[in-house]
Amino acid sequence: MPSLLSAKLIRKSYKVSNNPFKQRYLEVVKGISFSLNAGQTLAVVGESGSGKSTLARILVGAEQPDSGELLFEGSNIIKSSSFSWYRNIRMIFQNPSASLNPRATIRQSLEEPLINAKAGNSQSRKDRIAEVLDLVGLRPEYADRYPHTFSGGQRQRIAIARALMLNPKVIVADEPVSALDVSVQAQIINLLLDLQDRLDLAYVFISHDLGLVQHFSDKVLVMHNGEQKEYGRVGEVFSQPQSRYTLELLNASASYRKAIEK
Numbered sequence: 450m451p452s453l454l455s456a457k458l459i460r461k462s463y464k465v466s467n468n469p470f471k472q473r474y475l476e477v478v479k480g481i482s483f484s485l486n487a488g489q490t491l492a493v494v495g496e497s498g499s500g501k502s503t504l505a506r507i508l509v510g511a512e513q514p515d516s517g518e519l520l521f522e523g524s525n526i527i528k529s530s531s532f533s534w535y536r537n538i539r540m541i542f543q544n545p546s547a548s549l550n551p552r553a554t555i556r557q558s559l560e561e562p563l564i565n566a567k568a569g570n571s572q573s574r575k576d577r578i579a580e581v582l583d584l585v586g587l588r589p590e591y592a593d594r595y596p597h598t599f600s601g602g603q604r605q606r607i608a609i610a611r612a613l614m615l616n617p618k619v620i621v622a623d624e625p626v627s628a629l630d631v632s633v634q635a636q637i638i639n640l641l642l643d644l645q646d647r648l649d650l651a652y653v654f655i656s657h658d659l660g661l662v663q664h665f666s667d668k669v670l671v672m673h674n675g676e677q678k679e680y681g682r683v684g685e686v687f688s689q690p691q692s693r694y695t696l697e698l699l700n701a702s703a704s705y706r707k708a709i710e711k
């Protein structure tokens with residue numbers, strides 16, 4: 450049986466000079482490959498600028514890779530650019546305040562993916578909004594409020610609800626708790642774990658926090674300057690890193706932890 454989602458040698462460059470006589474490209478994703486099954490979490494780690502967010506945007510179809518394959522349930526979704534991509538692989542971002550339209554009610558924000566997908570009628574959409582708000586631990590009557598009336602943690606719950614509206618199989622989460630108060634981070638992580646359990650969701654989880662990654666993930670992919678430095682089961686990579694870069698990252702994280710614990 451094919452994996453739920455697999456990436457094969459994904460590459461992406463950006464043009465960094467507009468001079469027609471001297472075009473320059475910067476390759477920011479250099480041949481990334483992984484596979485992910487339902488209910489699993491793949492963490493993508495690496496320092497700032499290593500290409501993690503670019504990879505995330507490619508996974509949800511917001512960017513076209515220059516080459517490589519992205520297989521969802523065995524078929525190459527980059528070629529077919531199919532609707533099942535939009536429906537099945539959804540994204541949540543670091544900053545829920547930026548990802549929710551401040552002028553739209555929660556109902557409007559949650560209904561939008563259903564309308565785009567031409568899913569259901571007005572009553573079934575209303576029911577789905579109430580169901581998903583309940584799933585993320587919010588009251589259905591919140592639907593008629595605006596984002597600014599919620600706390601950061603509640604806004605991230607709403608962003609998660611929006612990602613869940615079409616009942617996706619994969620959620621790509623780009624640093625989903627790093628903009629939140631520390632006290633709220635654990636609540637959102639627990640919500641993500643609970644949703645994974647209940648809905649058999651697969652996550653691609655981008656994070657700087659290696660402690661969290663160790664706790665939260667099955668597999669880990671280490672990126673550095675766009676390259677895939679290491680990929681494997683999280684326990685193996687963390688206990689026996691094969692690349693020097695991973696070892697440095699782990700050491701830096703351990704000394705950082707010690708410093709903040711003092």
Ligand SMILES: Nc1ncnc2c1ncn2[C@@H]1O[C@H](COP(=O)(O)OP(=O)(O)OP(=O)(O)O)[C@@H](O)[C@H]1O
Pocket residue numbers: 463464465477495496497498499500501502503504
């Ligand atoms: N649209 C773009 N045009 C040109 N360069 C880009 C573009 N998007 C990203 N880059 C460059 O690609 C590189 C990788 O960026 P990316 O945001 O994917 O890294 P990252 O690992 O997610 O970093 P961070 O953790 O800081 O978000 C960076 O050098 C960035 O400046």
